[in-house]
Amino acid sequence: MTDFTDEELTLDPDFAARFERDMRRPPCQLYLISPPDIDAGFEDALKAAFDGGPVAAFQLRLKGLDEHAIARAAEPLQKLCADHDCAFIINDSMALAKRLGADGVHLGQGDGDPREARALLGPAAQIGVTCHDSRHLAMEAGEAGADYVAFGAFYPTQTKETQHRPDPSILSWWTTLFGLPCVAIGGITAENAAPLVRAGADFIAVSSAVWAHGQGAAKAVAEFAITLSKS
Numbered sequence: 001m002t003d004f005t006d007e008e009l010t011l012d013p014d015f016a017a018r019f020e021r022d023m024r025r026p027p028c029q030l031y032l033i034s035p036p037d038i039d040a041g042f043e044d045a046l047k048a049a050f051d052g053g054p055v056a057a058f059q060l061r062l063k064g065l066d067e068h069a070i071a072r073a074a075e076p077l078q079k080l081c082a083d084h085d086c087a088f089i090i091n092d093s094m095a096l097a098k099r100l101g102a103d104g105v106h107l108g109q110g111d112g113d114p115r116e117a118r119a120l121l122g123p124a125a126q127i128g129v130t131c132h133d134s135r136h137l138a139m140e141a142g143e144a145g146a147d148y149v150a151f152g153a154f155y156p157t158q159t160k161e162t163q164h165r166p167d168p169s170i171l172s173w174w175t176t177l178f179g180l181p182c183v184a185i186g187g188i189t190a191e192n193a194a195p196l197v198r199a200g201a202d203f204i205a206v207s208s209a210v211w212a213h214g215q216g217a218a219k220a221v222a223e224f225a226i227t228l229s230k231s
């Protein structure tokens, strides 16, 4: 029988912690964010995205439109999401999420209190909160009853002006200590997502890498599916 040294028989503590965490958490999933403005063709792009592979959640994030216009745009997209077993999340407005019967709302730090959203939307609603690069904001969001916390922007992005650049280790810290899911966002592509998945992201939130992919949204989602399964 082979003799192993003590060193060879000792499990790398980082590996052990990661293994233990990964056994407790489902695999990382894809969370799509809409482009900031859309046209009539967007419904086909979303259909294509669903054809490409699994999409756990879709956030309607239309900036600069009033709530009536967003509600009109939402209707076919919400139905498409329901048909594909994909959570339909409204950005910014708990009132609009309520009006549409959305599956949830994403709140930035200036978009309202998660407790108020919970009271308005009920226990089944998915309430997400932007936490930038802040452990403190994430713990506050968890205490306020959020269903997920979002960290970002991990990479440079043209989609939104951002002031924060967390290190991926914030995802490992969070997932080691807390059961609440965490989302990684900001400039994520199928090529740069792996370190965030390995660090513990429960969801990768993506906009331009899918909608502006040169070969279309189906190909983009298929590439993410490969990255997520391999990381």
Ligand SMILES: Cc1ncc(COP(=O)(O)OP(=O)(O)O)c(N)n1
Pocket (backbone or CB within 6 Å): 033, 059, 061, 091, 092, 106, 107, 108, 109, 110, 111, 128, 129, 130, 150, 151, 152, 160, 183, 185, 205
């Ligand atoms: C999943 C997810 N994470 C972060 C954000 C950003 O929210 P916020 O800081 O409120 O900025 P806007 O998106 O409203 O410009 C998000 N929308 N989704």
Ligand SMILES: Cc1nc(C(=O)O)sc1CCOP(=O)(O)O
Pocket (backbone or CB within 6 Å): 033, 130, 132, 151, 152, 153, 154, 156, 157, 158, 159, 160, 162, 185, 186, 187, 188, 205, 206, 207, 208, 209
């Ligand atoms: C909506 C949003 N929020 C961010 C944050 O850091 O909170 S970054 C971002 C943009 C995400 O789009 P893309 O995948 O195109 O970079």
Ligand SMILES: [Mg+2]
Pocket (backbone or CB within 6 Å): 091, 092, 106, 107, 108, 111
């Ligand atoms: Mg917001």
